Amino acid sequence: MNGREELVLRCAQRRREKIGTLSDEGFAELCLAVRENPAAFVDSPEQASFATLVGALDAFHRAGVDDDLLDDEEFRAARERRLQTLSAACDQALSQDGGCLDARLVQVLAADLDPDDRLDALLEIETKADEMNELTLGSTGDAWDDVFTRPRLRLWGAIARTCLAGGRYRMALDVSRGLMAASPKDQVGGRLTAALALARLEDEAGFNELDARLAGRENSWLNLGRTILLYKLGRMNAARRALRGYGELCEGAAYALLRPTFVEIYLPDRPEVPAGGFEEATFAVHEAEPIIADVPDFIAWADAFPWFHASGEAYAEENGYDW
Numbered sequence: 001m002n003g004r005e006e007l008v009l010r011c012a013q014r015r016r017e018k019i020g021t022l023s024d025e026g027f028a029e030l031c032l033a034v035r036e037n038p039a040a041f042v043d044s045p046e047q048a049s050f051a052t053l054v055g056a057l058d059a060f061h062r063a064g065v066d067d068d069l070l071d072d073e074e075f076r077a078a079r080e081r082r083l084q085t086l087s088a089a090c091d092q093a094l095s096q097d098g099g100c101l102d103a104r105l106v107q108v109l110a111a112d113l114d115p116d117d118r119l120d121a122l123l124e125i126e127t128k129a130d131e132m133n134e135l136t137l138g139s140t141g142d143a144w145d146d147v148f149t150r151p152r153l154r155l156w157g158a159i160a161r162t163c164l165a166g167g168r169y170r171m172a173l174d175v176s177r178g179l180m181a182a183s184p185k186d187q188v189g190g191r192l193t194a195a196l197a198l199a200r201l202e203d204e205a206g207f208n209e210l211d212a213r214l215a216g217r218e219n220s221w222l223n224l225g226r227t228i229l230l231y232k233l234g235r236m237n238a239a240r241r242a243l244r245g246y247g248e249l250c251e252g253a254a255y256a257l258l259r260p261t262f263v264e265i266y267l268p269d270r271p272e273v274p275a276g277g278f279e280e281a282t283f284a285v286h287e288a289e290p291i292i293a294d295v296p297d298f299i300a301w302a303d304a305f306p307w308f309h310a311s312g313e314a315y316a317e318e319n320g321y322d323w
Contacts, residue, residue: 001102001154001269003054008034009147010050011041049097053106056089057267064264079264083110086267101129101151105158105268112265115166122159129155143182153179154269157188161266164193165290173197173206189270192221193287199225200291202232219275220250220284224257228291231298240305247308252278254312255321256285258303278315 012031016022022030034041042051063082067075090107093100108121129152143149156179163172172193179190191214198207207229214222223246230239247254256278263286273279285292292298303309316323 001057001150002272003050003057004038006147006150007038007042007047007051007054011038011043011047013147014044014047015041045097046100049093049100049103052089052093052096053100053103056086056093057106059089060086060267083112086110101125101155102268105151105155109158109265109267115162119159119162119166119168122155122162126155126159142185144185144187153183153188156182157190157193157269158266160190160193161270161287164197164287167290169197169200173201192219192270192284195221195225196228196284196288196291199229199232199288200294202229204229204233218249220246220253220256220281221287223249224284224288227302228288228295228298231301232295243302243305243308247311250276250278250281252312252315252319253281254302254308255315256281258299258309258312259316259321259323260285260289 008031012027012034015030015034016027038051042048060082063085064079067078070078087107087110090103090110093103094107097103104125105122108118108125111118111121113121143153156175160172160175160179163169163175176190176194176197179188180186180194183190191210194210195207198210207225211222211226223242227239227242227246230236230242246257250256261282263282270283271279273283303312313323315321
């Protein structure tokens with residue numbers, strides 16, 4: 001979530017509503033003014049709450065910059081303190097506006113619950129939001145275009161990923177499809193969760209349909225999902241070709257699969273990372289971990305290919321990682 005930019009858009013949109021008629025050019029100039037000093041345009045509990053959350057998320061990420069320098073025990077303690085601080089900031093945001101959906105979402109995620117408990121909490125947020133008639137999505141266009149509907153899309157994205165983490169693959173797929181229907185641009189990445197869910201369900205027809213829809217938009221989730229799907233279907237030659245495609249798509253993809261690393265919980269949604277980079281491969285493997293765990297021979301199979309093993313080892317050596 002680009003919180004600062006969304007705060008700018010929220011404040012500019014509300015100011016536009018107060019002004020009344022305002023041309024597109026005038027709105028663009030208004031956005032520039034807000035961007036220079038967003039705090040000067042925060043004039044409601046709703047905007048103040050969102051501003052509090054944005055500041056808290058920025059502080060959370062800044063505080064973790066030097067985590068790599070800590071040993072395991074120090075890291076766990078520091079991370080727990082950061083999550084507690086973030087949760088307290090969510091309390092403050094909700095005291096300003098109890099309807100701040102993003103603050104509710106972040107607070108649940110910061111609790112670092114197991115997938116079942118997290119899903120229950122997220123579904124409760126959605127139920128309460130429906131009861132309060134918050135953020136009703138329109139039936140036309142793309143929901144992402146309205147900055148005030150984005151929290152609902154982020155909530156759906158978190159629900160889908162939590163379903164995947166907890167082994168509820170059909171539900172993960174259904175929620176992801178709903179997300180893509182509401183927002184064809186799919187800024188939240190429902191297609192990525194769907195690719196992994198379809199692979200686990202061995203739904204080749206559905207996977208191919210998604211692949212066709214994403215023509216020209218290859219990514220680690222799609223390529224890793226395709227590899228898992230073909231492996232599970234026993235089509236080993238095709239699976240080997242898919243593995244090679246996955247390994248060549250992203251820098252360090254082989255290392256990401258063979259030596260998975262800790263990934264911080266998404267707060268509140270999947271971070272934007274450069275296409276084709278190591279972070280993309282790392283995120284895809286992280287989200288696929290519950291599926292890979294159900295296919296115990298998959299990693300050994302991939303590691304048995306000398307070219308794939310060598311690629312992972314070379315990336316580790318080049319970047320000073322353990323192997």
